[in-house]
Amino acid sequence: METSATRIGRRTALALGGAALAAPAALAQGKFPDRPIRLIVPWPPGGSADAQLRSLAEIAGRKLGQNIVVENRPGASGTMGALHLATQARPDGYAISQMHLGIIRRPYIVRTPPWDAVADFSHIIGLTGWLFGVCVKADGPIKTWADYLAYARANPGRLTYTTSGIATTNHITMEELAAREKIELVHVPYRASNEAAVAVASGEVMSVADSSAWAPLVDGGQLRPLCVWTAERSPRFPAVPTLKELGYEMVVNSPYGLSGPKGMDPGLVKVLHDACKEALFDPANAAVRANFDMPLEYYNxxxxxAFVARRAEYERAMAQRLNLRID
Structure with a gap:
């Protein structure tokens, strides 16, 4: 016959057993990370995002007590990291990648969506954005944005521009500008923004529309900036007009952040967020951003x-309006 003492004893044993089962999970979570973390940068080395994320990884790794190893996976317009997270990575916190607008946009411009940018990732932190602009060869005949438009009108289909990939934010912005001006431009995509800038400096392409990997070539006298896409003029290039000053109500800075695979434990997300936030506001990372004129776009x-969800709706509507398709 079961007595009160027996029932109490069983309850106690069950409670103790539950605590014992919970303890390893708590300890395991408490030890995170206990090995290096992979940060996938979906561009080749040398560009602005690569530099900023490498700096962030180094600083955050010191705070976590484990290395954050940067792994470059270029290709597919900067979406190889997202593809890995969505199809292969485990949600254990040891694989994260850059989340940029091209990843959010992609489901709306391909026949078979590879992911749902809202539901198929664990979003961790918003970090920064880019200074975009259009540059030409410094010793070429085009000196201003008005010259650029005039050349395009006089030479339909001959003015070439390069970006870091098809269906990137900068590519779509240029297509929208061309549509507004009723000009025909020829897009020549490269794998990365630094490669695109060098292609213009060497005369392979006539202009580059991309993030500020072109800035050192401007400083070196090889490229000439015609416009920037920020809300205000860049302190680094105060003589260069914004798109708004040129008559377009457009501000383009393409904020990006970090995400992991779907289903990450909130505790792991918090650990990564907190370390990356500290690294983002560290003077060393701020110096890298300043070197590339990258605006701070921190989101917890x-x-x-919420930002990703809002942006997904915007990208869906824009893809429909512009009839964007890449396949």
């Missing part, structure tokens, strides 16, 4: 999830 985890 909740706000970054």
């Amino acid at each position: 985890t909740e706000d970054y999830r």
Whole structure:
């Protein structure tokens, strides 16, 4: 016959057993990370995002007590990291990647969506954006944005421009500008923004429309900037007009952040967020951003999830309006 003492004893044993089962999970979570973390950068080395994320990884790794190893996976317009997260990576916190607008946009411009940018990732933190602009060869005949448009009108289909990939934010912005001006431009995509800038400096392509990997070539006298896409003029290039000053109500800075695979434990997300936030605001990372004129676009985890959701709706509507398709 079961007595009160027996029932109490069983309850106690069950409670102790539950605590014993919970303890390893708590300890395991407490030890995170206990090995290096992979940060996939979906561009070749040398560009602005690569530099900023490498700096962030180094600083955050010191704070976590484990290395964050940068792994470059270029190709597919900067979406190889997202593809890995969505199809192969485990949600254990040891694989994260850059989340940029091209990844959010991609489901709406391909026949078979590879992921749902809102539901298929664990969004961690918003970090920064890019200074975009259009540059030409410094010793060429085009000196201003008005010259650029005039050349395009006089030479339909002959003015070439390069970007870091098809269906990137900068590519779509150029297509929208061309549509507004009723000019025909020829897109010549490269794998990365630094490669695109060098192609213009060497005379392979007539202009580059990309992030500020072109800035050192401007400083070196090889390229000439015609416009920047920020809300205000860049302090580094104060003589260069914005798109708004040129008559377009457009500000393009393409904020990006970090995400992991779907289903990450909130505790792991918090550990990564907190370390990356400290690294983002560290003077060393701020110096890298300043070197590339990258605006701070910090979002905490909740706000970054909300940003991705809002942006997904915007990208869906824009893809429909512009009839964007890449396959």
